[in-house]
Amino acid sequence: MAALAPPVAAIRVAVRRALTGLPSPGPVLVACSGGADSLALAAATVFVAPRLGRDTVLVSVDHGLQGGSAERAEAVAGWAREAGFTAASVARVEVAGRPGGPEAAAREARYEALVEAARQHGAVAVLTGHTRDDQAETVLLALARGAGPRGLAGMPARRELGGVPLLRPLLEIGRDETRAACAVLGLSPWQDPHNTDPSYARSRVRADLLPALVRALGPGVVDNLARTARLVAADNAALDELAGTALAAARHPDGGLSAPALLALTPAVRGRVLHAWARELGAQPGALSHRHVGALDALVTAWHGQGPADLPGGVRILRRADRLQPVAVG
Numbered sequence: 001m002a003a004l005a006p007p008v009a010a011i012r013v014a015v016r017r018a019l020t021g022l023p024s025p026g027p028v029l030v031a032c033s034g035g036a037d038s039l040a041l042a043a044a045t046v047f048v049a050p051r052l053g054r055d056t057v058l059v060s061v062d063h064g065l066q067g068g069s070a071e072r073a074e075a076v077a078g079w080a081r082e083a084g085f086t087a088a089s090v091a092r093v094e095v096a097g098r099p100g101g102p103e104a105a106a107r108e109a110r111y112e113a114l115v116e117a118a119r120q121h122g123a124v125a126v127l128t129g130h131t132r133d134d135q136a137e138t139v140l141l142a143l144a145r146g147a148g149p150r151g152l153a154g155m156p157a158r159r160e161l162g163g164v165p166l167l168r169p170l171l172e173i174g175r176d177e178t179r180a181a182c183a184v185l186g187l188s189p190w191q192d193p194h195n196t197d198p199s200y201a202r203s204r205v206r207a208d209l210l211p212a213l214v215r216a217l218g219p220g221v222v223d224n225l226a227r228t229a230r231l232v233a234a235d236n237a238a239l240d241e242l243a244g245t246a247l248a249a250a251r252h253p254d255g256g257l258s259a260p261a262l263l264a265l266t267p268a269v270r271g272r273v274l275h276a277w278a279r280e281l282g283a284q285p286g287a288l289s290h291r292h293v294g295a296l297d298a299l300v301t302a303w304h305g306q307g308p309a310d311l312p313g314g315v316r317i318l319r320r321a322d323r324l325q326p327v328a329v330g
């Protein structure tokens, strides 16, 4: 019997590891664009999941943004049925009219459709094909925009998505391995023109920055960036836990927070407490910047009778005596 090609084996092992951690029985849903990463993921999942007693569902999202997108999504779903997926379908989404840039709008529409499909099929997890290279790009982009530890932690291997776990089993697999696996399996991945379009920052990182870093610093760079993300994520989890305890201790029954209690915290924990509190009060995480948290922090650490801090989502915080208090705007 011929030996299993190493990239195929590595991807199957990664998928098996991710699925073995799922607590409840039920099908898993693979989000597949037809690109090399998610195609390799789909091929591994349809091999591994049935051996663990799980059904498999594949969904290909048609964003309707490029000519031929509907046909391509249908072709991916057709391949999946032949490959042995229990169910495979195309989800057509409307991207226009959503807030944010086109990439963000497409992502939001895609995730909504995936959650809806997961509900329909009773899927216990949604799997995406993000790789170690995607993670390295995410870390570099976060570093360049000064995102802080939350951004440097990159993408988690698991998070909640509308009540369904979102799993990224390939975060420690290289893009060269997904391409090699597709080649070995005789699969022809689709090349997304967006991935090479220089008008996207991520494409420029992929095409120019990462190759330049590898040339300058050696081939271990991608792996090291991904490891940085894992290390920072672990520190973030510890700091978030401390912040949760500190937030509870600083709370006043009237809904405010004690300024002296906040002042006694280390800046790293205080920043997280204020960030968590602002989110709890309704400030949208995507719009909540360092500047907003800095204005809240100044009410604690640089108090000189200044006016309120206005946060996104119509949240206003002012300081009264020794307390930070939310007040109605308008």
Ligand SMILES: Nc1ncnc2c1ncn2[C@@H]1O[C@H](COP(=O)(O)OP(=O)(O)OP(=O)(O)O)[C@@H](O)[C@H]1O
Residues within 6 Å of the ligand: 030, 031, 032, 033, 034, 035, 036, 037, 038, 039, 059, 060, 061, 062, 063, 110, 127, 128, 129, 130, 131, 134, 192, 195
């Ligand atoms: N149109 C789509 N339909 C279903 N899932 C998608 C679609 N686009 C992206 N995804 C999911 O999101 C993941 C990340 O997509 P993104 O386009 O950011 O990265 P990528 O590295 O180009 O992935 P791929 O090679 O699989 O297209 C994909 O691996 C896939 O699981």
